[in-house]
Amino acid sequence: MSTRKHTALPKAQILIEALPWLTRHHGKTVVIKFGGNAMVDEELKAAFAQDVVFLRQSGLKPVVVHGGGPQISAQLDKQGLVSEFKAGLRVTTPEAMDVVRMVLAGQVQRELVGLLNQHGPLAVGMTGEDAHTITATQHRPEIDGELVDIGRVGQITAIDPGAIQALLDDGRIPVISSIARSQDDGHVYNVNADTAAAALAAALGAETLMVLTDVEGLYEDWPNSDDVISKLTASQLEKLLPELSSGMVPKMEGCLFAVRNGVNTARVIDGRVQHSILLEIFTDEGIGTMVVPDGPHASDGHGGAR
Numbered sequence: 119m120s121t122r123k124h125t126a127l128p129k130a131q132i133l134i135e136a137l138p139w140l141t142r143h144h145g146k147t148v149v150i151k152f153g154g155n156a157m158v159d160e161e162l163k164a165a166f167a168q169d170v171v172f173l174r175q176s177g178l179k180p181v182v183v184h185g186g187g188p189q190i191s192a193q194l195d196k197q198g199l200v201s202e203f204k205a206g207l208r209v210t211t212p213e214a215m216d217v218v219r220m221v222l223a224g225q226v227q228r229e230l231v232g233l234l235n236q237h238g239p240l241a242v243g244m245t246g247e248d249a250h251t252i253t254a255t256q257h258r259p260e261i262d263g264e265l266v267d268i269g270r271v272g273q274i275t276a277i278d279p280g281a282i283q284a285l286l287d288d289g290r291i292p293v294i295s296s297i298a299r300s301q302d303d304g305h306v307y308n309v310n311a312d313t314a315a316a317a318l319a320a321a322l323g324a325e326t327l328m329v330l331t332d333v334e335g336l337y338e339d340w341p342n343s344d345d346v347i348s349k350l351t352a353s354q355l356e357k358l359l360p361e362l363s364s365g366m367v368p369k370m371e372g373c374l375f376a377v378r379n380g381v382n383t384a385r386v387i388d389g390r391v392q393h394s395i396l397l398e399i400f401t402d403e404g405i406g407t408m409v410v411p412d413g414p415h416a417s418d419g420h421g422g423a424r
Contacts, residue, residue: 185311272307316372
């Protein structure tokens with residue numbers, strides 16, 4: 119008996135540590151941007167699906183938003199379509215857009231829905247086109263003072279979260295591919311998934327936006343040191359934006375947009391760590407970088423450790 123008591127006790131302590139977070143987050147909406155390594159590594163994918171289902175079974179309302187850069191590149195290569203990048207964005211021809219849509223909605227999203235639904239009839243896949251969830255217009259980046267046409271790359275103009283909210287109210291887990299229909303020309307556009315997740319988090323009045331990345335968080339003084347900034351305010355983040363590496367910019371801009379538009383906390387977390395989502399939501403330590411709104415009422419998403 120004493121051995122049994124001894125081995126079970128740490129489990130009980132771990133569960134109890136989660137209690138204040140379970141209470142705080144109960145019934146709250148959490149938008150999670152799925153991407154990076156967690157998207158291509160089989161074990162990490164399975165752990166991600168477990169985490170999302172765990173959140174749902176713990177009384178939270180998770181919404182998953184995904185892109186699919188590596189999968190899109192692989193399929194374009196297979197079809198002999200060359201990927202050209204301008205201003206860090208993929209030039210998306212109508213032919214390439216067909217591939218993007220097929221890969222995101224027909225492959226990446228389907229796989230994720232399948233992984234989640236191993237745990238019950240939970241996940242429902244949709245794209246931003248469904249029920250006018252995401253509306254966009256053509257994004258023309260400025261390069262050397264000139265606006266450049268990069269094809270079917272969209273800039274979000276409107277979000278209608280009604281269909282997602284209906285799924286959440288029904289106890290489902292929405293899985294959303296970041297594709298949008300244009301308001302002005304009827305075309306379908308590829309939208310940056312970090313940006314889409316942030317816009318959806320704001321429109322849904324989410325408690326938290328979580329962005330999975332392939333780094334530990336925002337580094338304080340990269341490359342001189344690998345110390346991660348564990349918490350910063352919107353204004354502090356805004357000052358740092360010009361110095362960030364190109365891959366981190368849409369993620370951190372998304373976090374900034376979210377906390378400036380009603381989301382309590384936005385976090386960039388290391389998707390290479392199994393169960394990083396659970397560690398971030400249910401423990402005192404937390405991992406990654408958390409962005410909070412400015413001002414004295416900036417919500418403390420973690421215990422005293424942050």
